[in-house]
Amino acid sequence: MPDAIALREARREDVAAIVVLLADDDLGAGREVVSDPPSPAYFAAFEKVAADPRNLLAVAEDAAGVVVGTLQMTFIPGLSNQGAELALIEAVRVASSLRGQGLGQVMIGWAMDEARRRGCANIELISHGSRADAQRFYERLGFARSHVGMKRTL
Amino acid sequence: MPDAIALREARREDVAAIVVLLADDDLGAGREVVSDPPSPAYFAAFEKVAADPRNLLAVAEDAAGVVVGTLQMTFIPGLSNQGAELALIEAVRVASSLRGQGLGQVMIGWAMDEARRRGCANIELISHGSRADAQRFYERLGFARSHVGMKRTL
Numbered sequence: 023m024p025d026a027i028a029l030r031e032a033r034r035e036d037v038a039a040i041v042v043l044l045a046d047d048d049l050g051a052g053r054e055v056v057s058d059p060p061s062p063a064y065f066a067a068f069e070k071v072a073a074d075p076r077n078l079l080a081v082a083e084d085a086a087g088v089v090v091g092t093l094q095m096t097f098i099p100g101l102s103n104q105g106a107e108l109a110l111i112e113a114v115r116v117a118s119s120l121r122g123q124g125l126g127q128v129m130i131g132w133a134m135d136e137a138r139r140r141g142c143a144n145i146e147l148i149s150h151g152s153r154a155d156a157q158r159f160y161e162r163l164g165f166a167r168s169h170v171g172m173k174r175t176l
Numbered sequence: 177m178p179d180a181i182a183l184r185e186a187r188r189e190d191v192a193a194i195v196v197l198l199a200d201d202d203l204g205a206g207r208e209v210v211s212d213p214p215s216p217a218y219f220a221a222f223e224k225v226a227a228d229p230r231n232l233l234a235v236a237e238d239a240a241g242v243v244v245g246t247l248q249m250t251f252i253p254g255l256s257n258q259g260a261e262l263a264l265i266e267a268v269r270v271a272s273s274l275r276g277q278g279l280g281q282v283m284i285g286w287a288m289d290e291a292r293r294r295g296c297a298n299i300e301l302i303s304h305g306s307r308a309d310a311q312r313f314y315e316r317l318g319f320a321r322s323h324v325g326m327k328r329t330l
Contacts, residue, residue, distance in 0.1 A: 037255070040255055041255060044255060044256055050256070053256065053257050053258070054256075054257075054258060055258060061258065061259075063258050063259035064255050064258070064259050066259055067253055067254060067255045067259030067260075068255060068259075070253035070261075071253050071254060071255070074230065074253065076228065076230065077252065077253060077254075079254070079255070094254055094255075096250065096252050098231065098250050098264075098266070099221055099224035099225050099228065099231060100221060100225060100231075100233075100248055100266060100267055101191070101194055101195060101198060101218050101221045101222060101225070101233070101248075101267065102198055102204075102207065102208075102266070102267045103207050103208075104207070104208060104209060104215065104217050104218070105215075105217035105218050105220055105221030106221075107224075108266075109330075110250075110252075110264070112252070112254060112256070112262075113254055113255065113256045134330060137330055138330045142330055143329065143330060144327060144328070144329055144330060145327070145328055145330055146302060146325065146326065146327040146328075147325075147326050147327075148300060148302060148323040148324070148325055148326075149323060149324050149326060150322060150323050150324075151321075151322055151323060151324060157324055157326065160326050161326075163328075164328045165326040165327060165328045166326065166327055166328060167305075167324050167325075167326055168304060168305055168325065168326070168327055169302045169303060169304050169305060169324070169325025169326070169327060170302070170303050170304075170305060170311055170321050170323070170324070170325055171300065171301075171302050171321075171322065171323025171324055171325040172300065172301050172302075172303060172311065172314050172315075172319040172320065172321055172322070172323070173298060173299070173300040173301075173319060173320060173322055173323060174298070174299055174300075174317075174318045174319045174320060175297065175298055176263075176288060176291055176292045176296055176297060176298060176299055
């Protein structure tokens with residue numbers, strides 16, 4: 023586990039590092055475009071997330087201030103479960119050089135604390151069927167494989 | 177298929193009917209509390225949803241104005257997929273007396289149109305593993321069972 027990992031809300035100057043993390047992945051590589059500077063579409067998306075109090079884009083940085091992980095949370099109000107809020111975790115990435123060292127556990131632990139702090143009753147995520155290692159990781163953190171995640175393009 | 181089904185954004189006076197629909201379900205029955213009037217927690221949740229431009233609680237009503245279905249959509253900004261927005265569908269319910277008559281298809285078709293109108297690239301949902309009929313229904317509408325949905329209480 024790298025020393026002194028800190029989680030914090032992402033800033034505009036983190037966008038390039040976040041895009042690199044999103045692309046550093048079997049599935050993400052085919053979906054993202056890495057360029058320097060990043061495409062304006064990524065900055066536009068960042069501004070929408072940053073402006074929304076129900077979305078939280080976070081980064082994990084090491085002691086040198088290098089961004090080594092990212093995740094996004096969405097806090098969803100709704101009538102279900104007697105009006106309890108739901109937290110959704112998406113776009114979780116750990117730098118490939120640091121995988122398997124406990125960084126993901128720190129990140130998801132932080133996300134669960136943040137969801138509790140905001141009064142959410144449940145937390146959920148959707149993991150691609152091919153990510154068996156990720157699913158075992160989430161099971162160790164108390165998540166149940168109780169649901170089917172279904173998706174289509176529009 | 178019931179005649180003249182109309183989908184529209186839910187209003188405060190629909191809360192009681194929505195709670196009845198949420199509870200009219202094997203899983204929902206254990207999670208919701210139906211009372212007249214509904215618990216203040218449901219109204220508080222309704223106000224949070226109604227105030228949020230990225231959440232849309234909808235009802236389906238029949239020609240007589242009776243609420244016979246409900247669903248919620250969340251429009252999630254994010255950097256993934258080159259900054260494309262994602263639509264999430266939750267809390268889908270059709271009145272038990274009307275199931276199997278095509279109402280769900282009208283509702284999900286409406287939700288997909290709404291997501292396209294807002295520029296979302298993808299739409300997704302999480303369905304409990306026990307809802308095999310629902311998953312076949314979504315597959316017929318073009319959704320792939322590509323993901324695992326994982327959940328835990330907080």
